[in-house]
Amino acid sequence: MNQINPWHKRGLALGDSTQVPDKGDDATPPPYRPGYELVAEQLLDYIAQQNLRPGDRLPTEQGLAQILGASRNVTREAVKVLAAIGRLNVRRGAGIFVAASVGGLLDDELSHFRPTSMEDVRMLLDYRKVIESETARRAASLATPIEVRAIRESAESSLAAATMNDVDTFAKADAAFHDAVGAASHNVFLRASVAGVRRLASQSDVLLFHGDVPGSLEVAAHQHVAIAEAVAAGAADLAERLMVEHIATTQSQFERKIRDRLFSPGADATAEVPPGPSGSGSTGAPPPSAEAAAS
Numbered sequence: 001m002n003q004i005n006p007w008h009k010r011g012l013a014l015g016d017s018t019q020v021p022d023k024g025d026d027a028t029p030p031p032y033r034p035g036y037e038l039v040a041e042q043l044l045d046y047i048a049q050q051n052l053r054p055g056d057r058l059p060t061e062q063g064l065a066q067i068l069g070a071s072r073n074v075t076r077e078a079v080k081v082l083a084a085i086g087r088l089n090v091r092r093g094a095g096i097f098v099a100a101s102v103g104g105l106l107d108d109e110l111s112h113f114r115p116t117s118m119e120d121v122r123m124l125l126d127y128r129k130v131i132e133s134e135t136a137r138r139a140a141s142l143a144t145p146i147e148v149r150a151i152r153e154s155a156e157s158s159l160a161a162a163t164m165n166d167v168d169t170f171a172k173a174d175a176a177f178h179d180a181v182g183a184a185s186h187n188v189f190l191r192a193s194v195a196g197v198r199r200l201a202s203q204s205d206v207l208l209f210h211g212d213v214p215g216s217l218e219v220a221a222h223q224h225v226a227i228a229e230a231v232a233a234g235a236a237d238l239a240e241r242l243m244v245e246h247i248a249t250t251q252s253q254f255e256r257k258i259r260d261r262l263f264s265p266g267a268d269a270t271a272e273v274p275p276g277p278s279g280s281g282s283t284g285a286p287p288p289s290a291e292a293a294a295s
Contacts (some may be wrong), residue, residue, distance in 0.1 A: 040071045040207065041116050043078055044087065045133035048112040058088075071205040085115075085203045115203040118258045124200055125251040126189060129244050131193045136227060136243035139184035139193070140236040148232045149182040154180050155224035162217035170217050177224050181243075184231065201250075208257045219249065 046067065047058070058064060065075040079096060082088040121271065159171035182191035206215045223246040230239035249288060273291040 023152045035070065035074040035208065036081060037286070039068055039074050039078035042068045042070075043075075043082060044112075044114050045257070048114065052098050054098050054100040056098045058098065059176035060095065064096075066079070067156050071239050082204070085206050086199075087203065100243065110200065112204070113200055115200075115207045116258065118223045118255065121204055122251070124197065125247060126255065127142070128201070129247050130251075131190060132247060133240045133243045135182050135185040135187075135190050136193055137236045137240040138186065138190070139181050140147060140234055140239040143184035144165065144185045144230055147180065148228075150180040150229055151177065151184060155221070155228035158224045159218070159221035167217070169252065170221070174220070174224070175224050179229075181231070204254060208254065220246070223249065 001111060043064065046064075050056070061072055061075050061079065065072045068075065070078075081087055083090050083099075086099055088099045091097065113124070139147070141153070154177035158170055158177055161167075161170035161173055173199070178194055179191070182194040185191060187214070218223065223242065227239055227242045227246065230242055244254050
């Protein structure tokens with residue numbers, strides 16, 4: 001097993017404030033972390049440390065493998081994952097490039113967002129609290145009857161999907177709910193900010209949860225319904241408070257997952273990614289998915 005290189009160590013150092021618990025004989029084994037996932041983290045750290053910007057070209061796959069101390073196959077899988085979530089742009093015959101940020105107004109800064117960094121995720125969710133609590137407050141004061149109906153319907157759809165444990169349908173209803181609240185704020189910049197910050201959060205969802213459910217769908221859905229009722233009642237203070245609590249639930253889930261990863265011994269970054277069921281053409285990497293549970 002190769003020694004984990006400085007780029008990965010730097011990412012782990014962001015969790016220094018969390019104490020590693022004593023691990024007795026009956027401790028739950030830490031979750032397995034595939035090699036491509038580790039290399040994807042290292043590659044994002046490398047981009048940040050080299051101060052690469054959107055449009056900048058990266059070394060070849062072979063060059064990145066040497067820099068990161070990983071096999072070429074695992075490096076290829078890491079590049080595919082980062083391309084799938086919009087962080088890299090792979091152009092056939094041209095090379096690998098840093099993709100344009102999905103964050104909107106602050107592209108240069110957001111191009112260095114690290115989806116598995118405790119520090120970055122905390123800042124992201126803190127920003128969500130500021131933006132989305134204000135959208136909820138304004139929605140409660142400004143929403144039209146049609147907008148209130150859209151908020152209620154998306155909240156109820158999320159609850160129905162949660163009751164059936166239908167993750168895909170819940171994710172669509174979840175996105176529709178937050179967009180409907182943003183639309184009801186009657187501020188195009190707030191609505192765009194909500195959409196942009198949720199796209200960034202979806203990167204953390206892919207790399208942290210692999211599309212799994214990070215928490216209770218029903219808890220999140222009931223929170224949606226409560227926020228919708230506050231908006232419908234014109235209770236601005238209550239809508240604001242409930243939205244903050246909703247996002248705080250998401251934050252606790254993300255922080256718990258990151259702590260689990262920090263305490264994991266990790267995987268061999270040189271290990272090959274097993275082929276998919278067909279044995280050919282499958283990347284072995286998880287597809288990107290919505291931030292399913294408490295977003």
